[in-house]
Amino acid sequence: MVYAGQCHCAALSYAYETAAPPSSWGVRACRCAFCRAHQARTTSDPTGSLAFQIHDRTRLVRYRFGLRITDFLLCAECGVYLAATTTTPRGRYGVINVNALREIPPGMAAPQPMSYGGESESERTARREARWTPITGDL
Numbered sequence: 001m002v003y004a005g006q007c008h009c010a011a012l013s014y015a016y017e018t019a020a021p022p023s024s025w026g027v028r029a030c031r032c033a034f035c036r037a038h039q040a041r042t043t044s045d046p047t048g049s050l051a052f053q054i055h056d057r058t059r060l061v062r063y064r065f066g067l068r069i070t071d072f073l074l075c076a077e078c079g080v081y082l083a084a085t086t087t088t089p090r091g092r093y094g095v096i097n098v099n100a101l102r103e104i105p106p107g108m109a110a111p112q113p114m115s116y117g118g119e120s121e122s123e124r125t126a127r128r129e130a131r132w133t134p135i136t137g138d139l
């Protein structure tokens with residue numbers, strides 16, 4: 001199944017492909033200050049794929065903080081936090097913010113609170129290579 005998401009003004013969009021039923025998604029509510037401020041709920045599938053379509057590049061903001069190894073993709077026009085991406089030696093990986101899905105799938109799993117503050121950079125990269133969704137196409 002492909003799940004479509006976009007920012008409010010539709011400048012930025014994603015297509016998230018996963019065979020997993022929404023009831024089995026690992027939905028995470030990270031407790032960092034950025035994610036709390038957006039009430040972000042993220043998910044990923046290492047056996048799925050994630051593709052972005054950027055209809056207006058002037059509206060794409062890549063916000064970085066902390067270890068500065070992650071691009072938090074935000075819309076400069078409407079303010080929506082769409083997804084996060086990272087590049088490692090093994091490839092490019094991302095998580096979607098499910099709040100940007102065009103329709104929240106019925107029965108989607110409830111978010112689990114998460115904290116990643118104690119991770120080193122190498123631990124974080126290894127976790128993402130194992131759990132985040134491979135990105136296809138440009139971005």
Ligand SMILES: [Zn+2]
Pocket residue numbers: 007008009010011012059075076077078079080
């Ligand atoms: Zn927008």
